[in-house]
Amino acid sequence: MMANIYLPYGTTEGQTAKISEYISEVVRAHGHDAQTADIKQTGDTIPDGFDAVIVGASVHMGKHEDYVRDFVRKNGDALKRLPSALFSVSLAAHGDAENAESYVEKFEHETGWRPAQVGLFGGALLYTQYGFLKRHMMKKIAGDKGTLDTDTSQDYVYTEWDGVKRFAEDFLDKL
Numbered sequence: 001m002m003a004n005i006y007l008p009y010g011t012t013e014g015q016t017a018k019i020s021e022y023i024s025e026v027v028r029a030h031g032h033d034a035q036t037a038d039i040k041q042t043g044d045t046i047p048d049g050f051d052a053v054i055v056g057a058s059v060h061m062g063k064h065e066d067y068v069r070d071f072v073r074k075n076g077d078a079l080k081r082l083p084s085a086l087f088s089v090s091l092a093a094h095g096d097a098e099n100a101e102s103y104v105e106k107f108e109h110e111t112g113w114r115p116a117q118v119g120l121f122g123g124a125l126l127y128t129q130y131g132f133l134k135r136h137m138m139k140k141i142a143g144d145k146g147t148l149d150t151d152t153s154q155d156y157v158y159t160e161w162d163g164v165k166r167f168a169e170d171f172l173d174k175l
């Protein structure tokens with residue numbers, strides 16, 4: 001049966017938006033309907049008529065966007081009633097799974113939502129798009145980690161799209 005899937009997301013530099021769009025394409029390729037929604041722009045409720053929800057958020061300074069946390073709190077009933085999943089975008093997801101998981105645990109604790117399926121996806125280091133201070137701060141953090149690139153004349157994307165595709169297909173399989 002065809003499902004209509006809502007994909008609300010929070011994004012600060014745009015990578016989570018790209019991942020959400022990619023998931024929506026996978027969903028459509030399997031014959032379902034999908035609608036992505038930038039929570040900052042679309043407001044704070046899940047519209048009627050959707051059969052399932054995939055929430056996306058990214059990590060900055062150790063936590064996901066506050067407005068995604070608020071969105072999940074407000075829509076807790078719908079998220080618990082409908083098949084739902086969360087994906088979390090961070091640099092920790094590239095080589096530091098323990099930290100990536102700890103961000104999600106904190107988010108689950110703050111929202112009271114424990115999604116049946118969670119995806120941890122590597123984010124991006126967009127050195128050329130950051131301002132001076134942010135660029136140097138991110139280079140320092142990346143250097144300390146050891147698993148990340150530090151040439152600030154380039155941007156790096158650590159998202160593994162095959163893993164994103166598998167996440168989406170696993171979600172669809174369970175519907």
Ligand SMILES: Cc1cc2nc3c(=O)[nH]c(=O)nc-3n(C[C@H](O)[C@H](O)[C@H](O)COP(=O)(O)O)c2cc1C
Nearest residue numbers: 012013014015016058060061062090091092123124
């Ligand atoms: C100012 C800043 C702080 C960040 N803090 C963290 C962090 O604490 N932990 C982490 O794993 N990634 C951190 N990141 C990496 C982001 O999660 C990554 O860049 C991601 O792609 C952002 O997704 P978005 O573009 O959808 O906002 C940070 C990035 C920036 C620019």
